[in-house]
Amino acid sequence: MTEKKILFVDLGEFGGLLGKHGPGAIDAMWQDHGLCLLRTILHEAGIQTDIASTRLCKDWNEFWPNLFGYDMIIMNVRSYRFGPAKMIARAFKDMNPNGIVLVGGMHASVAPEEMEAVEEFDHICKGPGEKAIVDLVKNHGDFPKMFDGPESARMEDWPRMDRMLWPKPLPPSPQAPTYPLEASCGWGPAPVATTITSRVCPFSCSFCNEISYIKPMERRSVESVIDEFNWLDAEYGPLGSTVMHDSLFFSQPQWLKEFIEKYPRRARRPWPYWAAARADLVRKWPDLFEALVRETNWTTVSIGFESGSDKVLDVLNKECTAEDNAFAIDLLNDIGDDLEAKGKQRPRFWANIMFAVPGESREDAFRTMKMWRRMKDPIPTLAYYAPYAGSALGYQLMAEGKSLMEKDDHQRYAGQPKVKGVDYRFYDDLLRGRYEREIAETPFP
Amino acid sequence: MKLKSHHIYLFTLKNGKKKLGHGDNPEHALKILSYRLTPEEMAEITTDPPEIIRQPDLQKHVKDLG
Numbered sequence: 001m002t003e004k005k006i007l008f009v010d011l012g013e014f015g016g017l018l019g020k021h022g023p024g025a026i027d028a029m030w031q032d033h034g035l036c037l038l039r040t041i042l043h044e045a046g047i048q049t050d051i052a053s054t055r056l057c058k059d060w061n062e063f064w065p066n067l068f069g070y071d072m073i074i075m076n077v078r079s080y081r082f083g084p085a086k087m088i089a090r091a092f093k094d095m096n097p098n099g100i101v102l103v104g105g106m107h108a109s110v111a112p113e114e115m116e117a118v119e120e121f122d123h124i125c126k127g128p129g130e131k132a133i134v135d136l137v138k139n140h141g142d143f144p145k146m147f148d149g150p151e152s153a154r155m156e157d158w159p160r161m162d163r164m165l166w167p168k169p170l171p172p173s174p175q176a177p178t179y180p181l182e183a184s185c186g187w188g189p190a191p192v193a194t195t196i197t198s199r200v201c202p203f204s205c206s207f208c209n210e211i212s213y214i215k216p217m218e219r220r221s222v223e224s225v226i227d228e229f230n231w232l233d234a235e236y237g238p239l240g241s242t243v244m245h246d247s248l249f250f251s252q253p254q255w256l257k258e259f260i261e262k263y264p265r266r267a268r269r270p271w272p273y274w275a276a277a278r279a280d281l282v283r284k285w286p287d288l289f290e291a292l293v294r295e296t297n298w299t300t301v302s303i304g305f306e307s308g309s310d311k312v313l314d315v316l317n318k319e320c321t322a323e324d325n326a327f328a329i330d331l332l333n334d335i336g337d338d339l340e341a342k343g344k345q346r347p348r349f350w351a352n353i354m355f356a357v358p359g360e361s362r363e364d365a366f367r368t369m370k371m372w373r374r375m376k377d378p379i380p381t382l383a384y385y386a387p388y389a390g391s392a393l394g395y396q397l398m399a400e401g402k403s404l405m406e407k408d409d410h411q412r413y414a415g416q417p418k419v420k421g422v423d424y425r426f427y428d429d430l431l432r433g434r435y436e437r438e439i440a441e442t443p444f445p
Numbered sequence: 446m447k448l449k450s451h452h453i454y455l456f457t458l459k460n461g462k463k464k465l466g467h468g469d470n471p472e473h474a475l476k477i478l479s480y481r482l483t484p485e486e487m488a489e490i491t492t493d494p495p496e497i498i499r500q501p502d503l504q505k506h507v508k509d510l511g
Contacts, residue, residue, distance in 0.1 A: 359481030399510035
């Protein structure tokens with residue numbers, strides 16, 4: 001029997017790995033951990049695969065020839081890549097009528113009916129793919145069209161990713177000279193090593209709800225995380241900074257205390273890093289937060305502040321208050337002032353801020369602007385609320401006929417209407433600076 | 446300080462459909478719903494005791510929402 005020719009397709013913005021993306025378009029250049037993990041598992045099982053990336057092409061005409069001559073393609077379909085994934089599956093079947101299309105990813109979990117309706121998707125893995133991928137590729141005929149991927153109990157059960165299996169960026173992409181490490185997107189110096197120490201935020205924000213779809217897994221050990229950075233530094237470095245892409249890094253105090261103890265000593269260098277927290281947990285564990293910032297070089301603190309209004313935070317089921325947000329802002333500002341006075345780098349917020357939430361009044365939005373301005377030197381990331389399939393509020397707004405989002409387009413950034421009845425012109429004007437007096441007069445918190 | 450105390454509720458509408466809400470208790474969930482719904486939409490919610498659902502079961506109820 002001849003070996004199957006298998007192609008992984010990396011989905012993303014055209015030109016994203018050619019340096020032809022817009023400024024700040026970090027989604028266009030980030031590498032895909034899910035894809036790399038699955039390719040690593042297959043290669044370790046002796047199943048070779050190739051990779052093609054839309055991000056290494058300037059348009060569809062340049063991409064299509066990549067699909068010729070393969071027996072099977074595999075795609076990790078996130079909601080915002082559902083449209084391109086469908087196009088690719090159709091084109092692949094046209095070129096290779098006996099070819100098999102295997103798909104998985106978050107959209108299979110949050111919108112299985114949409115995935116199942118795509119005739120060209122032969123097999124859809126709902127849930128994690130790491131334990132199913134080898135059998136699926138070898139014996140796809142034994143699997144139904146839609147099936148549940150078995151869960152892994154521990155992240156330590158995953159192999160260490162072979163990052164050379166990521167698509168290779170080409171000049172003038174800033175990723176080209178750092179490959180297989182990544183370029184900086186403004187969080188810390190390049191080359192950047194990205195990793196995940198834990199999976200799934202346990203909270204139930206109404207715009208997200210990832211806990212509905214991904215079961216919690218045992219977190220990686222502190223040593224394992226540090227040793228991977230050390231290995232990447234020795235093999236491909238020197239590293240400039242790291243990113244811990246966990247949905248909620250600042251959780252599990254015992255783990256964090258161990259990280260404070262070991263990272264400065266065990267790491268080849270205490271690289272500055274990006275990681276995410278919640279404002280209410282910062283308020284609950286302020287000493288732990290401060291120790292992490294000061295002692296482990298946590299220089300970019302990502303927090304989903306979302307809003308400066310308690311009412312809007314309630315609609316989002318954030319289970320945080322404006323007081324929590326103010327506390328976290330003031331604490332990091334104070335730490336930053338002290339570090340700067342000592343000639344050290346000020347830690348910054350990667351501040352997730354959301355406008356145009358259903359039910360939000362103009363005064364609520366002014367409070368959010370006031371909250372944003374209380375931060376010293378933040379990196380803001382602005383969104384207009386987007387009713388995603390899979391989230392509680394997204395499902396509810398769709399059922400009420402209020403969603404304006406196309407099924408094939410799930411991007412969240414500001415500047416595009418997403419919900420009926422929201423005055424987007426007001427928000428565009430707000431972000432253009434047309435309400436300075438009102439913002440100044442509005443209290444926060 | 447409370448952390449993660451909210452329940453997810455399914456309220457029944459007069460047309461038989463369901464509406465998702467969240468809060469400490471049904472009254473709190475209705476208050477939060479009132480922030481984004483019109484008085485006419487709020488009036489469609491019956492006074493029947495809402496069902497509490499588990500987060501992982503959310504998708505089972507999507508077809509009933511209105």
